[in-house]
Amino acid sequence: MYPNLSSIKGVGEGVSDALYGLGMKEYKDFVEVLTSLLAASINKTVIGKLIRIGYFEEYGGTNTLLETARYYNLVYGAKTISKSKAEENGLPFDALARYGNETEKQFNKINSEGLLNELIQKIPYRELSLKEKLDNQREVLGILTDYDPGADRRLYYVSALDVKKSVTNIFLYEIYSGRTRETKMWTNQYNRKPFSAGDILYIISLEKKNKKEPTGEINQKTGKKIYMDVPGKFEYWLGKFMVKNGKGEEDVP
Numbered sequence: 589m590y591p592n593l594s595s596i597k598g599v600g601e602g603v604s605d606a607l608y609g610l611g612m613k614e615y616k617d618f619v620e621v622l623t624s625l626l627a628a629s630i631n632k633t634v635i636g637k638l639i640r641i642g643y644f645e646e647y648g649g650t651n652t653l654l655e656t657a658r659y660y661n662l663v664y665g666a667k668t669i670s671k672s673k674a675e676e677n678g679l680p681f682d683a684l685a686r687y688g689n690e691t692e693k694q695f696n697k698i699n700s701e702g703l704l705n706e707l708i709q710k711i712p713y714r715e716l717s718l719k720e721k722l723d724n725q726r727e728v729l730g731i732l733t734d735y736d737p738g739a740d741r742r743l744y745y746v747s748a749l750d751v752k753k754s755v756t757n758i759f760l761y762e763i764y765s766g767r768t769r770e771t772k773m774w775t776n777q778y779n780r781k782p783f784s785a786g787d788i789l790y791i792i793s794l795e796k797k798n799k800k801e802p803t804g805e806i807n808q809k810t811g812k813k814i815y816m817d818v819p820g821k822f823e824y825w826l827g828k829f830m831v832k833n834g835k836g837e838e839d840v841p
Contacts, residue, residue, distance in 0.1 A: 595731075599637075610628060617647070621647060622660050639657060649714070649715060650724070655711045659711075664704055671695070683703060683707065686702075687700075687703035719745070726786065732766070732768075734766075735763055735765060742791045743788060743791075744762060746760060746786060748785055754774065756772065760789065771825065783831050793828045796825075797823060798818065801816065
């Protein structure tokens with residue numbers, strides 16, 4: 589099984605066994621794979637998740653396979669496709685006309701196999717960015733494995749965060765090493781310029797501080813808990829950073 593495959597919603601023992609059995613066979617292309625998967629009662633949502641984590645990478649890039657599956661779901665076995673559906677889903681009218689009969693409101697008598705093959709052949713290749721790969725792993729598997737040793741050491745991927753009343757806990761995935769660093773920041777600072785799980789941060793300042801724990805006493809003037817440093821224990825506090833997701837950058841003091 590693919591690492592942590594059982595953590596994917598909808599992938600139980602039955603699906604895992606079916607995938608194992610299907611994996612022992614040979615297929616000429618991904619269309620045959622899709623046909624076999626659906627015949628084994630593996631639903632479209634699970635197939636999409638498996639594509640996103642690279643389970644079928646031997647058949648092509650993730651974006652290409654996702655688009656192939658989309659076209660398959662729209663076209664495979666179809667004899668009639670309305671023009672409104674074609675327009676809504678970006679199916680080219682000229683291709684539909686080549687493989688079917690055009691009427692005022694639809695295309696009928698469609699050669700779906702020929703149409704599907706042409707649509708797949710024209711899918712432009714686009715490689716996933718590292719952020720997209722990490723997004724897929726986080727959202728589908730709940731773990732991160734990809735990293736880039738050549739990346740800037742100040743770049744971190746936000747794998748998770750927990751916003752509380754006074755302190756926000758952030759789990760930062762080091763893009764260059766694949767390690768995760770737990771950090772903190774004041775929630776009022778976070779609220780001024782919030783970010784989300786899946787964002788990439790360029791860390792300008794990260795301060796190492798002594799970890800503090802409550803003493804059990806209350807400050808009589810403020811009514812707040814009294815904290816003291818824990819010898820030999822430290823934690824990291826996020827200071828200045830920039831959000832860098834490839835859609836502009838934001839400097840956050």
